Amino acid sequence: MPTLENAPATAPTSRGRRRKFRILPYVLVSPAVLATMFIIFLPMLQAGFMSLHKYILYRPKDTPFIFLDNYIRAFGDEVFWISLKQTLIWIGLTVPLQALLGLVTALLLNQEFPWRAVARGLIIVPWALPSVVIGLMWSWIYHPSYGVLNDLLLRVGLLGSAMPWLANPDTALYSIIVALMWQGFPFFAVMFLAGLQAIPKSYYEAAQIDGASTWQQFRHITLPGLSGVMVTAFLLRIIWVANSIDVIYVMTGGGPGYNTHTLPLYSFIRVRSAMDFGYGSALAVIFTLMLLAAVVIYLRRVGKDIR
């Protein structure tokens, strides 16, 4: 009875309220959306605009529109291809190495032992350090004459004579990859550990009753249980590693020669040392599109079973 009586009276107000609610979410999101418009999307348009111009900073009057010339120039640029190749090596080695060491660490941390909390705290140290400090620290470790790595290897007898790790074209890129592996594995360890702890213990108990070996348990319970976290962690890391140029910049500045150039670093160096904002922007745009394509392909392939 009361519902019937109240119905006509409340209907208009509730409709009025709903209309107000429809505007409210947009009002609420507007500060963040407007801010990102101004400080992210507008600059990106500016980058696209600059990439279509000849734009060298110390010649501000002479910035003609050259359409796609910067892009065409990139594809004929030998350094572009060297950088692209090294970008692929860089991502292709660093991310799996980080993940592998991270997985081993997470599996170990997931066991019971007395000082587990301490171990967890110490493992994440590399993640928290500034990349400048990481670059300098590792340069000091790799130092050709006073570095601790050479000293250790010489003492053990693995090395006949001191090695200039960062100055040698054959070892420079890989030396930095080791440093970046070191920086990034705690992220994977912590993510994987969270994933491991979400797998119900009963699965393992059931498997043990059925006589599954440790390897079988790992293969059929642990790995599938981690797949959700893995997709996210890999995605975040691929993007992050692809973009991270500060450690390389601090350690070698892209050298010797072009041996540690990656695409974003090349773009950054063009801008910084040659003040060539047009070409640098074009390189950055190309790199962004490639990364975007890689992410889309990755999500199509790997993300399917997760959704």
Added chain:
Amino acid sequence: MARKRTRLRSFLTVELPLIAIILFAIGPYVWMFITSVKPESELFTSQVIYWTAHPTLASYERLFQHTGFLGNLVDSLIVASFTVMVGLSLSVTAAYAFSRFRFPGRRLLMMQFLLINMFPIVLLIIPLFIIMRWFGLLDTYPGLIIAHSTFSIPFATWMMTSYMNAIPVSLDEAAMTDGCSRLGALWRVILPLCRPGVAATGIYIFITSWNEYLYAMTLTVQNVRTITVAIQTLIGEFEIAWGLLTAGGVIGALPATVLFMLVQRHLIGGLTRGAVKG
């Protein structure tokens, strides 16, 4: 007997490998610290000296007396604190809207905030330099704070949405029945409840801003010099004085490391939850 054997086995298969990994993880930092307390004469020897008998704080003294490192720490503190404030305050209402309302364009906007995190820093740094030059923002605090907000706003929005999703909607409704407005419910009920999440997000932004190098190096010169840039410039000003550099590294990395250890658990919760829910 059997118990002793399993203890030994656990030591060999779990703790020993883990000790090796931990040594790998903290070794470089420890080595940097040892280097920083060595007397200058022991740094450049043909055979590396692993432990010094004469630890000294000389490098630290030089660092604070001759390089203006204290000023750099203050600059970093100012930039990082304001970046946190800007990031959190601009994103809190957006996160609430994403978490509590279903409105046309919601998925698109959320996607946008996720995608922004992906854009290469070079793509932004180049135009930001030009734009800030136009507006005279180069080498100022606001300039660098704006630059750091490019990562803090999307990150904060994404994380806070994830934290708010974990709080039952019934609490908002209860608050509104008791006479709160929507914003009142957010301010009085929801925000206090996700305080740990807000703190973790804020601290993470603080760390990222504190550690950030490329924007700081490109957009500031002299008036503003954060510690990351300062550490790097030590190389130029004083040849490569490794004692000074490592001292700077130890100090510069300390605040972020300590903060990070404090919040990592909350942070991972937010990250993985956000990831699973999409």
